[in-house]
Amino acid sequence: MSELLNSMSVSASGLRAQAQRLRHTSENIANADTPGYRRKTVPFEAAARGEGISEVRTGRVQLDRTEVMRIYDPAHPLADETGHYDGSNVDLVVEIADAREAQRSYEANLKVFDQARQMSAGLLELLRR
Template identity: 35%
Template structure:
């Protein structure tokens, strides 16, 4: 494994974790939205990641790729509030299927993974600079 492979792998990790952070932040921001442009409450999003080989020479070296961003199939939360403008005939308001606690854990996890990828990049950069210093 060369230094460029390390940079590719960590770079892909940084991108994937940034997407996870962004989607979790979007889910939290929309946790109380009962009316969207599509109609109905906001539906939480999930990020699907997949491992992809970075080299034909060594198929064991894998980077991460954002495969898809999908709607969470969990049911909406139903709350009885007949005075709410979005209440149906029974007085039920459908709220987004966003679990804020789960999203906070997702934010922490993605943040730690992002930080770990930065550490890998920083270490690889230091190694490359030390190698260049030795070759002078």
């Protein structure tokens, strides 16, 4: 029974990590047109829980250091004397791919969690007899 609970705990940590990743990806998509916005990324780290079990957790949010796009629009209020202003460094294709990957990873962790839950319910039913 302990192994089933451990697997549920590991998959729940994966669910939390992918949910946070998806949240930051959606923030990036929402701010793709915000001048000066830098893409946020969240790294995953292994967190030892003891007994040879590692869960996943998210690290500190990091800002992508790639250059922001310079946009020419002399009428924009943030434009400098040359008519350029800093756009964002968000690439929508990359963000959509990250969102899709996070969604699929979330679904995989959810299936593992559900399978472990069903197995533990079956085990309890057998022990009840």
